[in-house]
Amino acid sequence: MEPVPSREIADMGGAAALPRKNGELVFDEAWQGRIFGMTVAMSHEACFEWREFQAQLIAEIAHAEREGESTSYYERWLHAFEQLLADKGLLDSGALAERTRDFESGRRDDVF
Amino acid sequence: MNGIHDMGGMHGFGRVEREPVFHAPWEGRVLGITRACAVQHIFNIDESRHAIERMAPADYLRASYYERWLDRNIRLLVEKGIITREELERRMAQLARGTDPAPPHSDPKLTDRMLRVTKDRTPYRQPGPASRFAAGERVLTRHDAPVGHTRLPRYARGKLGVVVRVHGTFIFPDTNAHGQGEQPHALYSVRFDAALLWGASAEPRAPVHIDLWERYLEPAAPERSTS
Amino acid sequence: MSGTHGHDHDHGHHHREPESLLSLRVRALESLLIEKKLVASEAVDRIVSAYEQDIGPHNGAKVVARAWVDPGYRQRLLADGTAAIEELGFGGVDLQVVENTPGVHNLVVCTLCSCYPHALIGLPPVWYKSFEYRSRAVREPRVVLREFGVDLPESTEIRIWDSSAELRYLVLPERPAGTERLSEAELATLVTRDSMIGVAVVKPSAAAAR
Numbered sequence: 279m280e281p282v283p284s285r286e287i288a289d290m291g292g293a294a295a296l297p298r299k300n301g302e303l304v305f306d307e308a309w310q311g312r313i314f315g316m317t318v319a320m321s322h323e324a325c326f327e328w329r330e331f332q333a334q335l336i337a338e339i340a341h342a343e344r345e346g347e348s349t350s351y352y353e354r355w356l357h358a359f360e361q362l363l364a365d366k367g368l369l370d371s372g373a374l375a376e377r378t379r380d381f382e383s384g385r386r387d388d389v390f
Numbered sequence: 391m392n393g394i395h396d397m398g399g400m401h402g403f404g405r406v407e408r409e410p411v412f413h414a415p416w417e418g419r420v421l422g423i424t425r426a427c428a429v430q431h432i433f434n435i436d437e438s439r440h441a442i443e444r445m446a447p448a449d450y451l452r453a454s455y456y457e458r459w460l461d462r463n464i465r466l467l468v469e470k471g472i473i474t475r476e477e478l479e480r481r482m483a484q485l486a487r488g489t490d491p492a493p494p495h496s497d498p499k500l501t502d503r504m505l506r507v508t509k510d511r512t513p514y515r516q517p518g519p520a521s522r523f524a525a526g527e528r529v530l531t532r533h534d535a536p537v538g539h540t541r542l543p544r545y546a547r548g549k550l551g552v553v554v555r556v557h558g559t560f561i562f563p564d565t566n567a568h569g570q571g572e573q574p575h576a577l578y579s580v581r582f583d584a585a586l587l588w589g590a591s592a593e594p595r596a597p598v599h600i601d602l603w604e605r606y607l608e609p610a611a612p613e614r615s616t617s
Numbered sequence: 618m619s620g621t622h623g624h625d626h627d628h629g630h631h632h633r634e635p636e637s638l639l640s641l642r643v644r645a646l647e648s649l650l651i652e653k654k655l656v657a658s659e660a661v662d663r664i665v666s667a668y669e670q671d672i673g674p675h676n677g678a679k680v681v682a683r684a685w686v687d688p689g690y691r692q693r694l695l696a697d698g699t700a701a702i703e704e705l706g707f708g709g710v711d712l713q714v715v716e717n718t719p720g721v722h723n724l725v726v727c728t729l730c731s732c733y734p735h736a737l738i739g740l741p742p743v744w745y746k747s748f749e750y751r752s753r754a755v756r757e758p759r760v761v762l763r764e765f766g767v768d769l770p771e772s773t774e775i776r777i778w779d780s781s782a783e784l785r786y787l788v789l790p791e792r793p794a795g796t797e798r799l800s801e802a803e804l805a806t807l808v809t810r811d812s813m814i815g816v817a818v819v820k821p822s823a824a825a826a827r
Contacts, residue, residue, distance in 0.1 A: 281664050283671040300739035301673035305665075309643040314668070315661035316647060322664075325655060353639060360646070368655065369646075377645035382638075389648040389658060398728030398779060400752040405764055406744045435783075439730055455731075455746050514783035515711065541781040543728050545755065560782060577782055579713075593759045595774040601782035 286328050287318060293339045294332060297351050310352040317359050326362060334358040392535045392544065394447035399545040399588065417456040422504070423463055429503045433466045436567035440539035441465045518559030521576035521604065527553045528610040529580060531602065539567035542606045546598070550586055550610055554599065555579040562603055576604040676707045677737035677787055678808035680714075682801045685792045691716075698787065702737065710736040715778060716789040717818075722773050723788045724762070724815035726754040727780040734785035738810045745814065755779060765816040788813050793821040 290296060296314075297304045305311040321328045338358040342349050349357075363369035380386040397403075427433060433441075441462040445453070453461065467473045484491055523529060533548030541563050557579060561572040580602050584592035650656040674682075680702055684691040694701040698712035712734065715723040727733065731746040744750055753761050758775045762768075769775065778786040790812040796804060811817035 281660075281667045283668050288668060288671050288673075296668075298673055300737075301675040301678070302739045303669050303671075307640060309640040311665045311669075312647060312661060313643050315664040316643075316650060316656055318664045318668075319656050319660045320650070322660075323655065356639065356643065356646075368653070369649065373649060374642070374645055377649050378642050381641045381644050381648075386648070389644055389651060396729055397748055397752040398726075399756040400748075403747075403749040403752045406747060406749045406753070406761060442730070451748070455743075541729060543779065543781065545728075557782075557784060563782075577784075588756055591756075593757060593775075594771060596758050596777065597774070598755050598777045598779060600779045601784055603782075 281322070284318075284328070287321075290332060292336075293343075294335050305352075306350075310355075313352060313356050313359060317355070325368065326366060331358065331362055334362045391443060391537055391539065393443040394445075394450045395443045396544045398543045420456050420459045420463065424459060425504045426500065427463065427466070429500070432470060432472065434566060436539060436561075436563040437466060438462060439563070440567040441469075443539065514561050515558055516561055516572060516574035518574035518576065521556050521559075521578075523553050523556070523576070523578060523604065523607065523609070525553050525555055528612065529553060529578075529607040530610040531580075532606050532608070536564065538564060540564050540606075542602060543600065545587060546582060546600055546602075549582055551580040551582045551600075553578045554581045557601065560603070562605065564603075564605070578602055578604065578607070580607070672739070672810060674802075674805040674808070675738045675810060675813070676702075676705075677734070677810075677813045678805040680705060680707065680737065680787070681789055681808045681813065682805040684714075684789055685804055686801050691789075694789065707737060710734055711784050712737070712787060713778075713784050714787050714789050715776065717791045717815075719791070720773060721776060722762075722767075722769055722815065723776045723778065723786075724754060724758050725778045725780065725786040725788060726751060728752070728755055729779075729781060732780040732783075732785065734787050734813075737785075737787055738813050742810070762816065765811070767816065767818060788815040790817075790819045793819050795821045 288296065303314075305314070317331060320326065321331060335355060335358040338354045338361070339351075342354050360369065360371070360374070364371060377386070424438075428435075428438075442450075442458050444465070445458065445461055449461070450458065464473075464475075464478065468475055468478075481491075529551055531542060531546055531549050531551065535544070535547070555578065557577040559574045560577040561574050565571050565573045578601070579599050582598045582600070584594075584596040584598065587598060647656065647658065647661070651658060680694065683705060684694050690701065690704070693704075694714050695716060698714040699710070701714075702708065702710070702712060715725075717723055726745075728751045731741060731751065733741040733745060735741070750761070755777050758777050759769065762775070780786055790808065792804070793807070796807070799807075807819050807821070809817055809819065812819045
């Protein structure tokens with residue numbers, strides 16, 4: 279069965295609103311779609327409530343604005359997601375750094 | 391030209407599929423390159439369309455939408471003397487080996503122009519000579535096949551139609567695609583009865599309207615009363 | 618895919634674009650989450666696809682909603698689409714608007730390539746650019762519409778508009794019955810991209826439209 283978009287996610291407002299152009303979601307790079315999908319997928323699996331992630335995202339955006347950072351929406355989303363996973367003990371930052379180096383060096387190429 | 395691109399009315403394609411396709415990142419790069427070329431007037435839209443039309447038919451049919459754009463960009467950049475195919479192949483070999491000799495290049499002014507591109511399009515309406523036909527007039531489309539670029543679809547060649555609207559004067563693709571100047575002149579919305587286009591297999595009450603330049607049209611004999 | 622937002626990043630002392638590092642990081646993240654069985658790649662694909670198709674009100678939908686509530690605007694829109702959309706702050710397209718009425722249904726195609734009113738309704742759906750649609754919409758519109766789930770009586774005239782020049786066509790769909798009490802903004806959410814191309818009619822509620 280195809281997933282049905284949740285209004286809670288699709289219609290987020292304010293600073294957390296999903297970037298759209300002419301009504302359509304905008305993913306400038308493929309990784310942005312991936313991180314969006316991963317976050318939504320995990321909320322479906324009840325790893326966390328959507329409002330928990332949304333709160334984290336809003337906080338991350340507010341922090342970035344205060345610091346005058348020029349990071350993009352989905353970069354902030356990524357930071358919020360990593361923070362949430364760390365808080366829930368679902369991800370170890372050391373493991374992530376090492377796996378990132380594996381992809382960077384070419385030692386690993388497939389995500390699975 | 392009698393190209394494979396001219397698809398109106400062709401048989402043999404099947405149901406219209408509605409499956410979404412997952413887009414690859416390179417497609418976005420092709421779009422970016424296209425925009426960069428457009429804002430710097432490296433090629434105009436008519437040259438651009440004609441370049442796609444000149445793909446070998448088998449390649450055209452097999453290629454995806456952005457693959458056609460990629461082929462078009464390469465073809466025009468080579469024809470305009472900006473790159474050579476040998477250069478392109480050498481660079482591809484280098485990238486395949488993992489080295490990218492090009493330093494990162496940022497050009498904020500160009501980027502800004504590219505982002506504004508939908509507002510900066512060359513206006514295709516240009517002043518031109520007075521129109522020959524008026525709404526309600528019957529016209530006959532040319533029946534010959536030009537070898538170059540044209541926007542008269544094959545299915546509407548040598549057909550009787552009725553002018554429903556005079557749009558104004560527009561740049562003429564048939565000359566603009568070949569470096570022969572813009573030659574703007576009258577563009578009309580012309581209505582064609584389905585039966586006249588498709589014959590006995592035509593659906594009832596399904597007229598086709600096409601936007602056609604005056605140079606595609608001749609006056610047709612006025613309709614004779616049947617009574 | 619809309620790679621049109623060219624964020625121009627300063628490269629500073631990095632020899633790689635920041636985007637590349639982000640892309641690697643996200644791949645690493647997905648890889649770890651898959652290992653921990655917290656995420657499945659296929660689920661991610663389908664979620665992205667579902668949300669990409671969940672399209673909010675297009676600029677075109679706002680134009681349609683305005684025409685439905687304001688008869689003067691409707692007239693101006695049909696007489697000069699280019700000027701009328703500029704009233705709402707939309708531009709960049711030479712536009713012809715064609716209205717659906719009880720006896721007339723309009724359908725837009727570009728048989729020669731796939732011209733489309735991007736400025737008003739975003740990116741064209743893949744099927745619009747397909748050989749199937751380009752070849753069959755002009756010859757057998759009634760059959761094609763039936764395949765899209767639109768069954769029109771034989772007495773309805775189907776006007777096909779083949780976008781052969783730099784003019785773009787937008788269908789003004791009929792306003793569905795039972796929407797009298799909806800606000801202009803609510804009406805805009807009912808208007809789908811497909812209805813403005815002509816392969817759908819507008820349903821009275823968003824739930825029915827999906």
